[in-house]
Every structure is written in C-alpha cells, then in structure tokens.
Amino acid sequence: MEIQLQIKMNEKLFLRDPEQSELGKKIILHSIEWIHKNGFEAFTFKKLAEAIGTTEAGIYRYFENKHRLLIYLTAWYWSWLEYQVTFQTNNIKDPVVKLKMVIHLLATMVEDDIRTSYVDESILHQIIITEGTKAYLTKRVSEDNKDHLFKPYKDLCAVIGNMILECNPHYKYPKSLASTIIEMAHFQNFFMNNLPSLTDFGKSKDEAEIVLFLEDLVFSSLQSSSVGG
Amino acid sequence: MEIQLQIKMNEKLFLRDPEQSELGKKIILHSIEWIHKNGFEAFTFKKLAEAIGTTEAGIYRYFENKHRLLIYLTAWYWSWLEYQVTFQTNNIKDPVVKLKMVIHLLATMVEDDIRTSYVDESILHQIIITEGTKAYLTKRVSEDNKDHLFKPYKDLCAVIGNMILECNPHYKYPKSLASTIIEMAHFQNFFMNNLPSLTDFGKSKDEAEIVLFLEDLVFSSLQSSSVGG
DNA sequence: TTATAAAAGATAGTAACACTATCTTTGCAA
DNA sequence: TTGCAAAGATAGTGTTACTATCTTTTATAA
Numbered sequence: 001m002e003i004q005l006q007i008k009m010n011e012k013l014f015l016r017d018p019e020q021s022e023l024g025k026k027i028i029l030h031s032i033e034w035i036h037k038n039g040f041e042a043f044t045f046k047k048l049a050e051a052i053g054t055t056e057a058g059i060y061r062y063f064e065n066k067h068r069l070l071i072y073l074t075a076w077y078w079s080w081l082e083y084q085v086t087f088q089t090n091n092i093k094d095p096v097v098k099l100k101m102v103i104h105l106l107a108t109m110v111e112d113d114i115r116t117s118y119v120d121e122s123i124l125h126q127i128i129i130t131e132g133t134k135a136y137l138t139k140r141v142s143e144d145n146k147d148h149l150f151k152p153y154k155d156l157c158a159v160i161g162n163m164i165l166e167c168n169p170h171y172k173y174p175k176s177l178a179s180t181i182i183e184m185a186h187f188q189n190f191f192m193n194n195l196p197s198l199t200d201f202g203k204s205k206d207e208a209e210i211v212l213f214l215e216d217l218v219f220s221s222l223q224s225s226s227v228g229g
Numbered sequence: 230m231e232i233q234l235q236i237k238m239n240e241k242l243f244l245r246d247p248e249q250s251e252l253g254k255k256i257i258l259h260s261i262e263w264i265h266k267n268g269f270e271a272f273t274f275k276k277l278a279e280a281i282g283t284t285e286a287g288i289y290r291y292f293e294n295k296h297r298l299l300i301y302l303t304a305w306y307w308s309w310l311e312y313q314v315t316f317q318t319n320n321i322k323d324p325v326v327k328l329k330m331v332i333h334l335l336a337t338m339v340e341d342d343i344r345t346s347y348v349d350e351s352i353l354h355q356i357i358i359t360e361g362t363k364a365y366l367t368k369r370v371s372e373d374n375k376d377h378l379f380k381p382y383k384d385l386c387a388v389i390g391n392m393i394l395e396c397n398p399h400y401k402y403p404k405s406l407a408s409t410i411i412e413m414a415h416f417q418n419f420f421m422n423n424l425p426s427l428t429d430f431g432k433s434k435d436e437a438e439i440v441l442f443l444e445d446l447v448f449s450s451l452q453s454s455s456v457g458g
Numbered sequence: 459t460t461a462t463a464a465a466a467g468a469t470a471g472t473a474a475c476a477c478t479a480t481c482t483t484t485g486c487a488a
Numbered sequence: 489t490t491g492c493a494a495a496g497a498t499a500g501t502g503t504t505a506c507t508a509t510c511t512t513t514t515a516t517a518a
Contacts (some may be wrong), residue, residue, distance in 0.1 A: 016494090023495070039368035044475060055496060060477070068271075070283050099355075105445055106432065119303070130366055139268035139358055141423045169255045173442045176417055179427040184409050191390055191408060197383050198408040200401065213402045217409070222448040245465090252466070273504060288468060289506070461518085467512070475504065483496070488489100 005115035007079045013072045016062045025118040026052045026077075027062055029073060031069055036123045040070060040131040053203045058175035067138070068141040073147050076137040078123065078152035080113070081105065082137050095166035100215060102160055129186045157182060168222040177221060181214055188213065234344035237306045241376040242301045245291045254347040255281045256291055257305075260298055265352045269299060269360040296367070300378050303364040306357050307381035309342070309350065310334065314388060323393035329444060331389055336439045337415035357416045386411060397451040406450060410443055415441065 018024030030051045035043050045059045063069040089098040110125045160178035188199055188210045196202025201209040247253030259280045264272050274288045291300040318327040339354045389407035417439045425431025430438040
C-alpha cells in the first residue's frame with residue numbers, strides 16, 4: 001500500500017500551484033535545500049533557478065516573490081504538523097498525554113515523511129526554526145493575514161489551545177500559552193545550538209531537555225490555576 | 230541638573246562611532262524612525278540618506294550594512310533595558326517583586342527617555358518587537374556572537390536568570406525561562422496587535438494582560454518546582 | 459593666522475537583485 | 489492536426505548594495 005500525502009494549500013499563496021507540476025515540485029524541493037544551506041537572506045530566485053536548472057522567469061510563474069515562497073513553506077509545514085498532531089494524538093483520551101505528545105512533536109527533530117516525496121520535513125523543520133517567524137514579522141502581516149496566509153499556524157495554535165483547556169478548563173490563557181509553546185519549542189532549539197548561554201541546554205544540546213522544560217512550564221501553569229477560575 | 234545617559238557600545242558594531250558626531254546621531258535617530266514607519270525589509274541606506282539629507286556613502290562610513298545597523302539598535306536597546314532593570318529594581322529586596330518589575334519593563338510600552346536625546350525608546354521598543362529577532366536569526370549568528378554583538382541581550386538574560394534563581398534556587402531552567410520571558414513579552418505584543426487569535430488579549434489589546442499572563446507563567450513554574458530540586 | 463587632518467559632501471561606477479515582457483519550443487489532448 | 493498550456497530562452501529596467509575618488513567644510517593645534 002503506497003500512500004501519498006497531499007496538503008491542500010490556500011491558492012493565494014502561489015500564482016501557479018507547485019504541487020501540480022514537476023517544475024513546481026522541484027521549486028519546493030530545491031528552495032528548502034537552498035535556504036537550509038545558505039539562509040533566507042542570501043536566497044534569490046536566480047540562484048534557485050540555477051540550482052534547479054531552469055530560469056528565473058520560470059520560478060516567477062509560481063511565486064510572486066521569495067517572501068511568498070517562504071510563507072508557502074511555513075504554511076505547508078504547519079499544515080503538515082497539524083496533521084501529525086491529529087494523527088499522533090488520535091485515540092488518546094488523557095489530555096495531559098495528548099499535550100505531551102504535541103510538545104514532543106514540536107520540540108523534537110522530525111523525520112522525513114516519505115509520503116511527501118518532494119518535501120524533506122526534517123530539513124524544513126530546521127528552516128522553520130530559523131526563518132519561520134520572518135513570514136509574519138513584516139509590515140504586510142495584516143494584509144497577508146486577511147488573505148488567510150497564516151491560517152495553518154493559527155489552526156494549530158487553536159488545536160493546542162483546546163487541548164490546554166481540556167487539561168484545565170479554568171486556565172485563563174490557553175491561546176497565549178499555545179503560541180508560547182510553539183515559538184519556544186523553536187527558539188530554545190535555535191538558542192541551544194547558536195546562542196547556548198540563553199538556555200540551560202547548551203552543554204548537552206539535547207532536544208529532550210527542551211521537551212522537559214516545556215512540559216514543566218506548561219503543566220505548572222495548568223496545575224497552579226486549576227481551582228477557582 | 231541635566232543628566233546625559235551614554236551607553237558604551239561594542240566597537241565591532243560600527244565602523245565609526247555614531248554617538249561621536251552629529252551625523253552619527255542623525256543616523257540613529259532617523260533609522261529608528263524610518264524602520265518604524267516602513268519596516269526593516271524596505272529599509273535601505275539610500276532612503277535613509279535622503280531622509281537625513283546626506284549621502285549613501287556617508288552612512289556607509291558608520292555602518293557596514295543595514296543588518297549591522299539593526300544589530301547596533303538591538304544591542305543599544307538591550308543595554309538600555311538592562312540599565313532600566315538595574316535602576317528600577319535597585320533597593321528592592323524581594324526577588325518576586327523584582328521579577329515582576331522586570332516583566333513589567335519588558336512587556337509594557339516604554340516612555341521616551343529624555344536623557345538619550347537621539348533615541349526615542351518608545352519607538353525603538355516597537356522596532357525591537359517586530360525586527361529584533363532578525364538580528365540573530367541568520368546564518369552569521371555564530372560569527373556575530375564571537376564578536377560579542379549579542380552581549381547586551383545575553384547579559385540581560387543572565388540578570389533575569391539570576392533573579393529567577395533568587396526566587397527559587399531549585400528551579401532547573403532559569404536561563405531558558407529568562408529568554409522565554411523576554412521573547413514572549415514581545416511576541417505576545419506583536420500577536421495581540423497583528424494576529425490576535427494567537428493570544429487571549431485580542432479584544433482588549435491591553436499590555437497589562439500580557440504582564441498577567443507572564444506573571445502567571447513564571448510564578449507557577451517557580452512555585453511548583455520549589456521542593457525537592 | 460595658518461597649516462592640517464578628519465569628517466562630510468558630491469559624484470560616479472559596478473555587480474547583483476527584483477522583477478516584467480515577449481517570443482519560441484515542447485508536450486499533450488481534443 | 490490543431491491548439492493550448494507549460495516551460496525555456498532572452499532581454500530589458502529600475503533598484504539595491506556596495507566601493508572609489510575627489511572636493512569642500514570644519515575643528516583645532518602650531
């Protein structure tokens with residue numbers, strides 16, 4: 001049984017759907033590799049075209065500009081991760097166990113999902129850690145948000161927020177705690193590897209410790225405010 | 230009594246010290262205004278030169294490139310904030326009260342400090358929220374870190390980490406909690422104003438609520454792991 | 459008062475970037 | 489076989505990100 005996993009993307013993210021052609025898939029595949037290797041600042045469509053063996057103009061037929069492509073990649077990642085969360089927490093009753101699974105999925109190195117042939121989730125995860133916030137930290141954020149470009153991120157945040165409420169219906173800040181978990185899973189990873197004195201994991205460089213930190217953070221909050229509301 | 234506040238900056242941050250000349254001060258003043266208005270992506274030295282009434286080449290005598298200027302602005306901001314933290318928590322004995330003061334300083338709109346004539350801290354604060362992380366989220370982060378360009382940020386983080394330990398010497402993640410407070414004070418603010426569904430403060434848009442959230446987060450963690458170590 | 463050196467201004471130039479346009483070729487489908 | 493969409497090839501334009509050089513202004517020390 002061979003299963004292909006296809007993620008339906010918002011059409012405003014692209015000019016031509018990259019999943020519908022060979023060139024489109026190459027653009028996704030190679031842009032992930034290129035950005036991972038050289039960073040988003042140095043990334044240009046011309047360089048990407050060279051890497052693929054096509055032309056600049058060809059890539060512009062798929063994406064308006066490199067920022068849109070970054071938003072596409074992040075949207076794809078968050079959609080995939082929400083699917084992972086849904087899948088991995090399926091049939092789990094205990095909301096605490098579910099939330100722990102989410103923290104694990106967010107903070108731990110992902111493995112390449114072979115069902116998505118042109119996306120290496122492991123590398124994409126690394127990109128999202130370093131470049132992900134640049135998708136929305138712009139002057140255009142409100143416009144882009146009106147086009148629902150950040151919906152996958154917001155959806156995932158909502159899913160996690162609901163799990164938090166399942167754990168403790170009286171907790172006052174489920175959405176903020178959810179976005180904190182998501183961002184900190186990545187930031188602590190970046191700090192651990194690049195600015196280690198900003199974390200307590202600089203020596204071990206062990207992602208498992210980030211998981212423990214986040215669990216401590218989350219479940220302390222959820223326990224302490226359980227009574228009264 | 231007129232007091233001027235001067236912050237000693239790492240010399241690797243600039244080619245010529247902007248605090249030592251009128252043009253240098255204009256560069257700082259106008260770059261803050263320009264970036265606040267139009268965002269860092271659209272910012273160029275040519276446009277800045279026009280705003281100031283000087284030439285592009287003139288600005289290149291002070292800063293290698295716009296990324297270095299951003300690092301300078303963030304370093305300045307964190308230095309200034311560490312000074313604020315030290316000043317405002319001076320003579321406070323209770324570490325819990327100190328930590329609450331820090332959260333307040335981080336998460337609340339700052340007022341312009343008139344002792345720094347060419348820096349509007351209130352606007353700079355807004356810039357740091359949106360653009361601050363871009364200073365270190367790059368491929369060059371390790372090199373820049375070796376030049377100690379992020380020292381002010383790391384110093385502030387260390388100060389807060391020590392306060393955390395004062396509150397609870399057994400807490401296991403003081404540095405990670407410190408960096409979490411710093412980043413989340415800004416991210417929750419950005420989300421509240423731009424992607425409100427990622428927070429619980431979208432309706433009120435009240436910074437005071439971010440303070441309450443962070444206090445809840447921090448002191449839950451510090452209380453719950455107090456025994457045993 | 460003059461010499462002089464540093465800062466700033468003026469101007470020019472280049473390679474790369476961020477696109478847009480147009481024309482041709484290829485591949486497939488009715 | 490014709491016809492159309494995708495891709496390739498090529499060219500062009502304004503902007504960005506610098507570097508270089510030459511001149512003028514300004515502060516100050518002899």
